[in-house]
Amino acid sequence: MFSNRPSNSSAPRSRPRPRTGVRAAALTIPLAIAGVLAAAVPPAQATPAQATPAQARASATHHDGPSQCRGEGVDTSARIRYQSDVVIKAPLSTVFELQTDVERWPAWQPPVLTMKRLDPGPLRKGSQFRWTTPAPATPTTPATTLEITSTVRQLQRNHCVLWRGPAIGEGLRIDEGVHLWTFTKVKGGVRVHTEETWTGDQVEADIPTATAALGTGLEAWLHDLKTTAEARAQAH
Numbered sequence: 001m002f003s004n005r006p007s008n009s010s011a012p013r014s015r016p017r018p019r020t021g022v023r024a025a026a027l028t029i030p031l032a033i034a035g036v037l038a039a040a041v042p043p044a045q046a047t048p049a050q051a052t053p054a055q056a057r058a059s060a061t062h063h064d065g066p067s068q069c070r071g072e073g074v075d076t077s078a079r080i081r082y083q084s085d086v087v088i089k090a091p092l093s094t095v096f097e098l099q100t101d102v103e104r105w106p107a108w109q110p111p112v113l114t115m116k117r118l119d120p121g122p123l124r125k126g127s128q129f130r131w132t133t134p135a136p137a138t139p140t141t142p143a144t145t146l147e148i149t150s151t152v153r154q155l156q157r158n159h160c161v162l163w164r165g166p167a168i169g170e171g172l173r174i175d176e177g178v179h180l181w182t183f184t185k186v187k188g189g190v191r192v193h194t195e196e197t198w199t200g201d202q203v204e205a206d207i208p209t210a211t212a213a214l215g216t217g218l219e220a221w222l223h224d225l226k227t228t229a230e231a232r233a234q235a236h
Contacts, residue, residue, distance in 0.1 A: 067160075067180055067182050067193060067195055068160075068180075069153075069154040069155070069156060069159070069160035069161060069162040069180060069181075069182065070154040070155075070156055070160070070162075071154070072153055072154045072162055073162070073178075073180055073195070074162075074178045074179075074180050074195050074196065074197040075176070075178045075197040075199060078178070078197035078198060078199050079199070079204055079207055080197060080198040080199070080203055080204065080207055080210045080211050080214060081195070081196065081197045081198075081211070081214075082195070082196055082211060082214045082215040082218055083193070083194065083195040083196075084193075084194055084215070084218050084219060084222060085191060085192065085193045085194075086191075086192050086222045086223075086225075086226050087186060087188065087189050087190070087191050087192075088189050088190045088191075088192055088225065088226045088229050088230060089188055089189040089230050089233065090189060090190060090229040090230050090232065090233035091190075091233060092158050092183060092185050092190050093158060094229055094232055094233055095183060095190045095192065095225070095229045096157065096158045096159075096183050098225065098228060098229050098232070099161070099181060099183075099192075099225060100123045100155070100161055101123075102115060102117065102123060102129045102131075103115055103116075103117055103129075105131065108224055108225075108228040109221070109224050111133045111134065111220070112131055112132075112133055113131075113132045113133055113134065113145065114131060114132045115129060115130075115131040116129065116130050116131070117129050118130060118149075123152060123155060123161070124152065124155055125152055125153065125154055125155055126151070126152060127151070127152040127155075128149065128150065128151050128152070129149075129150050130147065130148065130149045130150075131147075131148050131150070132145050132146065132147050132148070133145070133146050133148070134146075135169055135172055144169035144170045144171055144172050145169055146167045146168065146169040146172065146174075147167070147168055147169065148165060148166070148167040148168075148177075149165045149166060150163040150164065150165040150179075151163060151164060151165050153178075158183060159182065159183060160180070160181060160182045160183065161180075161181050162178070162179070162180045162181075163178075163179055164176060164177065164178040164179065165177065172202065173200060173202050174198050174199075174200050174202075174203055175199050175200030175201070176198070176199050176200065177196060177197065177198050177199075178196065178197050179194070179195075179196045180194065180195045180196070181193070181194050182194075190229075192222065192225065192226075194218055194221070194222065196214060196218060198210060198214060
């Protein structure tokens with residue numbers, strides 16, 4: 001909804017927050033997208049804030065330096081963050097249009113249950129869209145549907161898009177997710193880089209679990225984007 005796993009190597013500022021007592025153990029969905037919770041964050045994708053020095057160096061091989069879209073990036077002070085990359089064998093225009101045609105997300109992302117644009121015209125800075133995705137029950141949180149209201153903060157055609165907003169469900173809340181995507185032509189296709197951060201008392205009550213959930217969702221999103229874009233490119 002939201003993505004965004006920063007390659008930012010600066011340590012996040014410590015922000016004391018009251019603990020809600022409700023763990024994020026059930027959180028299997030990033031503001032970005034749903035997925036089945038993995039046992040752990042893939043080491044090479046762990047962000048510098050959560051990784052060991054060796055893991056941070058491995059992550060840096062995927063993407064060097066902080067990413068931005070027209071001067072804006074993810075929340076550098078967030079305690080929950082994740083980043084990842086994939087190379088897609090498809091034209092840049094195909095990949096970018098597939099990702100930014102948000103109204104068609106349900107057609108290729110099964111976890112996106114509903115999607116509604118809140119304004120007309122092509123996606124651009126200031127555009128808003130509201131979408132829903134399921135979160136299963138756990139011992140501490142009920143099964144619910146998260147409603148995510150995303151606002152596009154920046155967009156540059158065939159280069160990047162950044163959106164942010166809250167995800168709210170019965171018994172489960174992310175105060176704000178910030179999700180960045182960048183698209184770069186490389187030999188053989190397009191390198192897609194994504195980063196997302198989360199903030200909120202509930203998810204920050206269990207940072208490792210929330211980070212694992214976020215990572216699982218983003219990896220699933222990249223997989224679906226790659227599969228769909230490459231199938232579309234082959235069809236043409």
